[in-house]
Amino acid sequence: MRQASVLIVDDDPIVRLDLRTQVVAVGYTVAGEADSGGQALALARNLRPDLVLLDIVLPTISGIEVARTLMAERIxxxxxxxxxxxxxxxAQAYSAGVMGFLSKPLRAQDLGxxxxxxxxxxxxxxxxENEVKSLNARMEARRLVGRAKAILMEKQGMPERDAFRRIQAQSLALGKPVHEIxxxxxxxSEISA
Incomplete structure (x- = not known):
């Protein structure tokens, strides 16, 4: 099993070195190191680490803004x-969506x-989030099928069961999902209206 990787971000090289030692000591690999907010974003997007360990006070872009961006992009x-x-x-860290908060000095027993x-x-x-997307897609598909059944029932005077069967039959015949039919x-119906 692969060890999870950590991107370390701090503008102080001594702190980064100490964090590197602690991260490795608790069983993780170091994906990379950054000394500014801008560099942290670039490296995180490129390296796709399993976690970003981030100082709040950074040059170019604050740690809070970096955290907000990384979480928004789900990196x-x-x-x-x-x-x-x-x-x-x-409160700022919470609003940025961070998954954890530590106070300096960091200790390996807290870090792991x-x-x-x-x-x-x-x-x-x-x-x-993936489950919610899937459920939303299924709800939308059901909504579309319900609307299409109503159209067939109204315009062709068929019962609901027959309208649904027609949609299913077209789906099978054309090899397309029911919601596309x-x-x-x-x-x-909208074009002919």
Missing amino acids: APVVIFTGSAGSEVA PIIAIAIARFAELITL AQAIIMA
Whole structure:
């Protein structure tokens, strides 16, 4: 099984070196290192690490904005760290969608579990989003089929069961999904109206 990879982002090379040592010590690989927000975004998009470990205070783009972008693009989960933890900073991190929050100095015994949890939670988030997309697509397909059945029932005077069977038969005959046939019926009805 492959070790999960971590992108380390801090403008201080000493902190990055310490984090590299800790990340490796708790069983992860280091995908890369960045010293600015802009570099962090570029590397994360290119390397696709399993997690980004990110300082809040960075040159070019703040850690909060980097986290917001990475989470919006679903590139990787973000664990953010700072030397100035407070409720305002925590609220900003939360609104950016980060998966974990640590205060400096970071300790390996804290780092390992939070990385594991963040990676697992991110995977759950992606799975749930995919399930929601699938459910929405199925609901839309049902809505289209219902509308197409109503059109066939009204324009051709057929019972609902027969209208559905006709849609199914066309689907099989043309090798297309039922919702595409339904959409074609709706479009044809709108054109002829």
